[in-house]
Amino acid sequence: MEPPRKFxxxxxxxxxELDVRIENLTNEGAGVARVDGWVIFIxxxxxxxxxxCRVFRNHKNYSxxxxxxxxxxxxxxxxxxxxxxxxxxxxxxxxxxxxxxxQSKQRQVAELLKHMAKIEHPVREVIPSPVxxxxxxxxxxxxxxxxxxxxxxxxxxxxxxxxAMVDVEHCPIAMPELNEQLAAVRERARANSDTFKxxxxxxxxxxxxxxxxxxxxxAIEDVDGVRFEFQAGDFFQNNPFILPKFVRHAIDEAKxxxxxxxxxxxxxxxxxxxxxxxxxxxxxxxxxxxxxVKKAAHNAELNSLANCRFIAADAQHVFxxxxxxxADTVVLIDxxxxxxxxxxxxxxxxxxxxxVVYVSCNPATQMxxxxxxxxxxxxxxxxxxxxxxxxTKHLExxxxxxx
Numbered sequence: 001m002e003p004p005r006k007f008x009x010x011x012x013x014x015x016x017e018l019d020v021r022i023e024n025l026t027n028e029g030a031g032v033a034r035v036d037g038w039v040i041f042i043x044x045x046x047x048x049x050x051x052x053c054r055v056f057r058n059h060k061n062y063s064x065x066x067x068x069x070x071x072x073x074x075x076x077x078x079x080x081x082x083x084x085x086x087x088x089x090x091x092x093x094x095x096x097x098x099x100x101x102x103q104s105k106q107r108q109v110a111e112l113l114k115h116m117a118k119i120e121h122p123v124r125e126v127i128p129s130p131v132x133x134x135x136x137x138x139x140x141x142x143x144x145x146x147x148x149x150x151x152x153x154x155x156x157x158x159x160x161x162x163x164a165m166v167d168v169e170h171c172p173i174a175m176p177e178l179n180e181q182l183a184a185v186r187e188r189a190r191a192n193s194d195t196f197k198x199x200x201x202x203x204x205x206x207x208x209x210x211x212x213x214x215x216x217x218x219a220i221e222d223v224d225g226v227r228f229e230f231q232a233g234d235f236f237q238n239n240p241f242i243l244p245k246f247v248r249h250a251i252d253e254a255k256x257x258x259x260x261x262x263x264x265x266x267x268x269x270x271x272x273x274x275x276x277x278x279x280x281x282x283x284x285x286x287x288x289x290x291x292x293v294k295k296a297a298h299n300a301e302l303n304s305l306a307n308c309r310f311i312a313a314d315a316q317h318v319f320x321x322x323x324x325x326x327a328d329t330v331v332l333i334d335x336x337x338x339x340x341x342x343x344x345x346x347x348x349x350x351x352x353x354x355x356v357v358y359v360s361c362n363p364a365t366q367m368x369x370x371x372x373x374x375x376x377x378x379x380x381x382x383x384x385x386x387x388x389x390x391x392t393k394h395l396e397x398x399x400x401x402x403x
Contacts, residue, residue, distance in 0.1 A: 001015055003015075007057075007058075008057075008058045008059075009058070011038055012063055015056065017053070017054050018035060018055065019051070019071065020035060020042070020051060021033060021048075021049070022047055022049045023047065025104055027111075027112070027393065029043065029092030029093055029392075029393040030045075030092075031044075031045030033045075033051075038062070039062040040063045040064070041064050042064075042065045042066070043066075043067065043086075043159065044092075045067055045070070046073075046076065046077055046096060047074065049070055049071075049072055049074045051067055051068075052071060053066060053067055053068060054066045076096060076097045077096070077097075078096065078097050080094035080095050081133060081172045082094060082171075082172045087166050088155065088156050088159065089156060089158060089166075090156050090157075090173070091173065091391040092391075093391050094391045098132050101390065101391070102387060105126045105385055105395045109383060109385050109395075109397055110123045112363050112367045113367060116368060116371070123383045124385070126385040127242070127245060127385070131241040133390070133391070134172065135240075135241055135390065136171075136173050136175060136239065137205060137238045138203075138238040139171060139174045139178055139182075139204050140201050140204070141154050141156065141185070141202045142154070142155075142165070142200065142201040143189065143200060143202075144163070144165060145196070145197070145199050146194075150193055151193045151196070152167075153166060153167035154189060154202070155167050155168030156168055169182065170182065173390070174204075175206045177206040178204045180211075181211050181213075182204065185202055186202075189202060205232045205233075207220050207221055207232070213232075214232060215231060216232070217231070219231070221236065221240065223271065224243075224248065224275065227299070228302075229298065229299060229302065230269040230299075234268075235268060237388065239388040239389065242386060242387070246386050246388065246396065248275075250398050251272070251276045253357045253382060254276060254280075254332055254357045255280075255330075257355030257400075257402060259280075259328055259329050259330035259354045260281045260282075260324075260328050261282050261284070261329045262332060263283075263285075263286060263330075263353070264276070264284070264285045264331075264332045264334075265318060265331055265344075265348070266286075266287065266334050267293075267310065269296050270295070270308075270310065272334065272359075273308060273310070273332075274296070274300055274308060276332070277303075277305045277307055277308045278305075281307065282307050282309075283308045283309075284311060284322055285308070285310040285311070286310075286311050286313045286318055286319075286322075287310065287313070288312070288313065288314070293312040315343065315344070318344060318347050319348070322351070326354065327352070327354055328354065329353045329354060330357065331348060331351070331357075332356075332359065333356065333357070333359065334359040334360070337362040337365065339360070339366060340365075340369050345373075345376075349372075354402065356378065356401040356402075358370075358399045358401065360397050360399075361395075363385075366399060373401050379401065381400035381401065382398075383397065383399050385397045385398075
């Protein structure tokens with residue numbers, strides 16, 4: 001096969017095959033092997049395995065290869081549940097026994113702490129999801145622009161590609177209710193292919209009030225006896241099985257600081273703020289999006305909470321309308337994957353809360369921010385990872401910081 005036009009032929013030829021021993025896994029779930037000191041990343045492999053691989057890309061200081069065959073499997077290798085595992089980019093760990101997935105994620109957090117934050121600190125064992133498959137309450141199958149009148153593959157991105165699609169008729173990590181209706185949702189899109197000028201993303205969310213497929217439909221969720229209503233297309237944690245324990249831990253950590261007031265600084269539709277209201281004198285949720293603030297206020301009303309209020313704050317003045325002193329307040333933050341902006345952290349440090357509970361879906365940006373917390377005089381307490389996404393490389397981590 002001809003190499004791609006921009007292929008760099010050093011140190012390996014295009015599609016050169018190699019037998020290599022896997023040393024360990026990256027935090028993206030790929031195996032790491034070395035040939036004469038040169039690093040090769042090979043997905044869907046496990047530490048200790050001898051594998052045959054095929055090189056498809058050489059970078060400046062490492063190469064990437066596809067797995068062809070496992071010559072000597074690791075004892076913790078298991079048979080993947082999904083026939084598309086290895087093709088579909090959604091899961092990275094279905095070939096690894098679940099107990100080992102948890103250990104790998106715990107190591108990942110410890111290594112990030114050590115290398116990025118330069119801190120040697122105990123990381124608690126990862127709290128497992130009570131459900132290892134069939135846990136996702138929301139999936140978003142997508143497809144490319146219809147060609148010659150028809151829609152091609154409807155599913156998820158192909159592993160290691162930028163936009164190739166894998167056709168997915170059944171997803172084992174999605175809740176059974178979603179899989180029951182996936183065929184009908186795919187069929188409906190195909191029957192209406194002429195209404196799509198471009199590619200599209202389909203929404204499927206399983207909520208207490210059924211499976212919702214329109215962004216603007218109202219989803220109802222119960223988290224540990226607290227009722228939430230939000231638009232089906234909005235962000236809401238999508239492993240309902242572990243959610244009560246996850247939220248409870250964050251609130252217990254906030255409570256343990258001894259602060260009387262809580263500020264939830266990226267409050268969304270109010271998940272943490274409303275769940276914490278019974279544990280604090282007053283809770284204030286702050287959010288840049290005005291529509292999210294309205295939803296959060298509605299959810300506080302649904303649960304008859306009088307000590308909860310929500311503020312739509314400009315990103316430049318997050319704590320301006322918070323009436324309490326920082327010394328009496330704990331701040332809970334759950335930022336997007338990119339972590340906290342420097343402007344937000346400056347405001348947070350100027351406000352000077354007694355403690356901070358930092359919830360993150362991306363431990364790498366969390367550790368980057370931790371360096372700034374340490375410089376601002378905050379001390380790291382518990383580091384508790386949660387496995388909200390079994391079979392995948394993703395995890396959530398809750399860090400507690402105190403002044």
